[in-house]
Amino acid sequence: MGDTLKELLLVEDLRVFFSYRPGFFTKKLVRAVDGVSFSLAESETLALVGESGSGKTTLGKATLLLVKPTAGRIHFNGRNILTLDEKELREFRRYAQMIFQDPYSSINPFMDVYHIVEEPLLTYKTWSEDERREKVYKTLERVRLTPAEEFARKYPHQLSGGQRQRVSLARAIILEPKYIVADEPVSMIDASSRVEILRLFKELQRTGGISFLYITHDIATARYFSERIAVMYLGRIVEIGDTEDVIQEPLHPYTKALIESIPEPDPRNRFVERPTVMGEPPSSVNIPPACRFHPRCPYVFDKCRTDDPSLRAVGRNHMVACHLY
Amino acid sequence: MVMLKVEELLVDYMTVRGVLRAVDTVSFNLDRGEVLGVVGESGCGKTSLGLALMRLLPENTKRVDGRILMDGVNLLEVPMENFIRDFRWRRISMVFQGSMNSFNPVLRIGFQVAEPLMVSAGLERDKAMAEVERLFRMVGLPADTLRRYPHELSGGMKQRAMLAMALTLRPEVVILDEPTSALDVSIQTQIMNLLKKLKKELGLAMVFITHDIGLSSDICDSIAVMYAGEFVELGPADEVLVNPKHPYTQKLLAATPRVRGGGMLEFIPGSPPDLVNPPSGCRFHPRCPFIISRCNTDRPGVFHSDGVDVRCWLYG
Numbered sequence: 001m002g003d004t005l006k007e008l009l010l011v012e013d014l015r016v017f018f019s020y021r022p023g024f025f026t027k028k029l030v031r032a033v034d035g036v037s038f039s040l041a042e043s044e045t046l047a048l049v050g051e052s053g054s055g056k057t058t059l060g061k062a063t064l065l066l067v068k069p070t071a072g073r074i075h076f077n078g079r080n081i082l083t084l085d086e087k088e089l090r091e092f093r094r095y096a097q098m099i100f101q102d103p104y105s106s107i108n109p110f111m112d113v114y115h116i117v118e119e120p121l122l123t124y125k126t127w128s129e130d131e132r133r134e135k136v137y138k139t140l141e142r143v144r145l146t147p148a149e150e151f152a153r154k155y156p157h158q159l160s161g162g163q164r165q166r167v168s169l170a171r172a173i174i175l176e177p178k179y180i181v182a183d184e185p186v187s188m189i190d191a192s193s194r195v196e197i198l199r200l201f202k203e204l205q206r207t208g209g210i211s212f213l214y215i216t217h218d219i220a221t222a223r224y225f226s227e228r229i230a231v232m233y234l235g236r237i238v239e240i241g242d243t244e245d246v247i248q249e250p251l252h253p254y255t256k257a258l259i260e261s262i263p264e265p266d267p268r269n270r271f272v273e274r275p276t277v278m279g280e281p282p283s284s285v286n287i288p289p290a291c292r293f294h295p296r297c298p299y300v301f302d303k304c305r306t307d308d309p310s311l312r313a314v315g316r317n318h319m320v321a322c323h324l325y
Numbered sequence: 326m327v328m329l330k331v332e333e334l335l336v337d338y339m340t341v342r343g344v345l346r347a348v349d350t351v352s353f354n355l356d357r358g359e360v361l362g363v364v365g366e367s368g369c370g371k372t373s374l375g376l377a378l379m380r381l382l383p384e385n386t387k388r389v390d391g392r393i394l395m396d397g398v399n400l401l402e403v404p405m406e407n408f409i410r411d412f413r414w415r416r417i418s419m420v421f422q423g424s425m426n427s428f429n430p431v432l433r434i435g436f437q438v439a440e441p442l443m444v445s446a447g448l449e450r451d452k453a454m455a456e457v458e459r460l461f462r463m464v465g466l467p468a469d470t471l472r473r474y475p476h477e478l479s480g481g482m483k484q485r486a487m488l489a490m491a492l493t494l495r496p497e498v499v500i501l502d503e504p505t506s507a508l509d510v511s512i513q514t515q516i517m518n519l520l521k522k523l524k525k526e527l528g529l530a531m532v533f534i535t536h537d538i539g540l541s542s543d544i545c546d547s548i549a550v551m552y553a554g555e556f557v558e559l560g561p562a563d564e565v566l567v568n569p570k571h572p573y574t575q576k577l578l579a580a581t582p583r584v585r586g587g588g589m590l591e592f593i594p595g596s597p598p599d600l601v602n603p604p605s606g607c608r609f610h611p612r613c614p615f616i617i618s619r620c621n622t623d624r625p626g627v628f629h630s631d632g633v634d635v636r637c638w639l640y641g
Contacts, residue, residue, distance in 0.1 A: 160596040163596075192593035195591065195592035196592040198590075217509060220582035261510040261513070262510060262539070263517070264583050267563045273521060275514075276518075
């Protein structure tokens with residue numbers, strides 16, 4: 001990508017550190033995001049795949065300035081958003097939205113669907129009441145909550161998980177954003193409805209010209225929604241490439257193990273122990289030196305213990321941070 | 326050898342909106358060392374089924390009917406006191422969904438896991454701790470875990486400790502309710518490999534409750550697909566996963582994203598029914614693509630086809 005498509009978001013060497021005090025006099029640093037660079041084109045979906053603690057949510061939030069980056073640059077539409085003043089920031093927030101994992105707790109249970117979806121419009125005093133009503137109904141139709149008049153009157157408890165997530169989506173797209181960070185948007189939705197929601201995302205990506213950063217632990221759903229996949233491990237992107245390339249020919253040992261870990265509905269699985277990554281990820285307080293994956297890597301050799309590998313191009317659009325390449 | 330036989334089990338809850346039938350005429354057999362997968366989406370009644378087997382249903386349970394037979398004894402008719410003494414945890418135990426987060430934060434893990442041994446089996450503290458150490462080794466926990474507090478353990482380690490706890494009184498059947506749903510995929514695979522090992526080494530029978538049909542293939546010998554309180558399909562894993570009979574099973578498999586192979590993903594339009602007012606006839610008919618005339622009036626019985634029990638008129 002990037003050859004013909006216009007770049008919407010460019011993240012360079014982004015770092016997000018948190019400090020905390022485990023004791024009264026000690027102070028420790030959590031390196032949640034530790035030097036990440038990537039770009040996102042207009043109308044493109046990049047899946048950010050990783051396990052819990054890999055920093056994928058922090059990275060997603062940092063690109064929206066919902067957490068403060070410690071260092072690095074974020075360009076949105078060519079402008080460095082870290083230097084925006086308050087007025088410009090308000091403008092940026094209109095074009096950049098977020099959808100959260102839990103459709104049960106991310107929308108207000110005391111508001112009906114109409115008011116939940118209308119709320120973002122009220123923060124910008126641009127539209128009259130009639131215009132707002134028209135926008136709300138139109139947006140409900142775009143996320144297939146039809147008949148819109150009927151759904152507008154409902155309260156969250158009257159909706160299924162899939163319908164609630166569509167309310168979150170309506171709320172996110174009503175200001176016609178260019179960029180949406182979707183953090184595990186389907187992981188709490190039943191399997192039979194998950195694909196329906198992902199298809200809706202896909203459609204909005206095309207018709208609305210929206211770019212998505214799709215944060216997920218599930219490579220299998222990423223395959224059906226994203227053009228590219230970035231695999232994160234302990235605050236770094238260890239592999240990034242076109243979705244099918246990463247899934248069919250994973251390069252990084254971690255990506256390989258992650259893909260092997262996914263159970264496919266095959267009854268022969270029950271007779272074998274399936275391979276996976278041994279041990280558990282270290283905490284981002286104690287990141288191993290050199291290659292951060294080396295203590296768990298089955299292919300580890302001397303260089304992995306001394307040198308930190310950087311992301312290098314191996315195939316077309318395919319980059320990996322591993323000394324094997 | 327049939328170890329657990331469930332016949333026409335039925336569970337009704339009283340809710341503010343009326344009576345809700347969570348488990349509806351469910352029957353199955355479980356052999357020694359067999360793993361039965363109960364696969365279904367949220368609200369289909371799979372957890373209620375597990376709780377019914379443990380006789381731990383909530384207070385608003387209005388009616389439990391049918392039979393749960395172990396060695397010819399109907400567990401539902403055993404006086405509660407005797408059930409607790411002779412069956413619960415001793416012959417049938419359960420790992421509850423999300424229970425790894427219900428360890429008491431101020432007590433050491435070893436003590437908490439040893440508690441049933443001291444209280445139920447009357448073991449001395451030292452003997453109980455030695456037994457827990459043995460169990461911890463079996464589930465792959467280092468010996469020093471005994472002296473740790475819950476917050477010092479990762480999710481995967483807590484789930485291993487939870488499993489050890491379910492095994493303390495050496496039950497023959499363990500019910501596992503979504504035992505890996507809060508864990509990362511690599512840890513999930515580690516736990517699944519452990520369960521396979523326990524199944525083989527201890528001849529443990531399991532009821533493996535999950536929403537993930539892909540994961541069920543990882544350990545289950547037979548699979549029951551549950552929809553709106555009913556087992557709509559029950560048979561050997563090789564049949565159910567490879568030649569699914571019930572339209573719901575077919576569509577659920579078609580909706581499962583895969584990393585290997587290609588194919589289009591489908592979804593099932595609509596959502597599962599409200600169990601206070603279930604649809605007439607077949608519960609799945611409002612979402613079924615193969616509906617025939619009698620589906621919306623008559624509830625299908627259980628039909629047999631290629632060794633599989635299926636509740637669908639297409640096989641009647």
